[in-house]
Amino acid sequence: MPLTDTKVGFIGLGLMGSPMAANLLAANATLTIYNRTASKCAGLAEKGASVAATPKEIAQCTGTGFIILCVSDTPSLKAAICDTNGVLPGLVHGATVIDMGSSSVTATRQLANIVEEAGGRYVDAPVSGGEAGAKAGSLSIMAGGKPTDIERVKSVFDVLGDSLTHIGPVGTGQAAKVANQAIVGATVGIIAESLSLAKAAGADLDRVREALMGGFAASRILELHGQRMIDGAFTPGARATTQKKDMRQAIELAEEVDLSLPLMRQSRDLWIKMVDEGLGDLDQSGYFQFVESDQEPKT
Incomplete structure (x- = not known):
């Protein structure tokens, strides 16, 4: 399986996030999930995903792996990363934070700086294709970040989409x-x-x-x-x-x-x-x- 022994944390199990997380689990990722409405975790938990109580716990469980966020808006993204129980306090040096929602370009660049200063990597990778594409694993992914970071997460993107374009530096994916x-x-x-x-x-x-x-x-x-x-x-x-x-x-x-x-x-x-x-x-x-x-x- 393509993601065997790959640790992935997933935050945000909405219309898009839930089927995306399901595809990662089906690809044999070691998956830990979090959602503000905890009941949305039940279906994936029954299939083998671990459930975290906070984004901080997601980061701790994921270690140097991949932390994917697919939340509703920029304020929710900032909270999930920067709050007391957010990703940042639990971030392990070398981990990669991947924002796959639609967020502000300016906020993306600010958050990338914060994560990188804490020893992490940051990729903005919003998607197009809707719920149907999320279910089919056929999303179009628009990625911003360093070439080495994009290459590092390619195995994850290959599970989620059938089109990946590296647009340029952090923030250009959101642009x-x-x-x-x-x-x-x-x-x-x-x-x-x-x-x-x-x-x-x-x-x-x-x-x-x-x-x-x-x-x-x-x-x-x-x-x-x-x-x-x-x-x-x-x-x-x-x-x-x-x-x-x-x-x-x-x-x-x-x-x-x-x-x-x-x-x-x-x-x-x-x-x-x-x-x-x-x-x-x-x-x-x-x-x-x-x-x-x-x-x-x-x-």
Whole structure:
């Protein structure tokens, strides 16, 4: 098995983290897991994972191995690493910390400095592919870090994804993920609006999608999210609240580097509006419902 005798700690067992951790366990890693809601650890524990009480204990159990974090946002990442019971107080010299969530570029670089000063290594490796990719082990991984550190964690990445791109130094993985999520957010929005327009004009949406998939408008988002929009299948693979967070991070980064990006800013504002209207727990494809409900007369 590819990860036999490899110690891996995994923090964050959400929609993405749980299947990723399951794949590591299936690859025979010596896996220790932690989640703020402890009940989410039960399924993996039954399959042989050890459960830690704190991120600090994760670091202690993992030793010089790999500590993967897949948490919801930047504040949660900072807490998991830097709190009294976080990774940092238990970090063993030589361990590698890998952030596979979507986090702020600036915070990533700050945390990398903190971890490296404590004797650890740091890699930012956000992913694309959604829950389906996490389950299939077919994620696209965008990695930032030193070449030697990326090479060191390649065996772990090979289990989790089928595409690994070393973007550059620490923080550039997150910069690539920001670009990815901004494209996803804006594209989901225009597909939803376009399908709503075609529907209002009396067109059969299945045939519209079929036609568009054969032309220049074809995309993975139209293929998957477009079908979900037509089917009204909005059970989350990735929640609208997460997309809102990602769009906010994109604009925050744009402001930090002094760029004016009006389309991205408008997309962010619309995702915020969707969540504010109570649709935040829908899948990203639920944007179609947001567009449709926004057409209804306001009372």
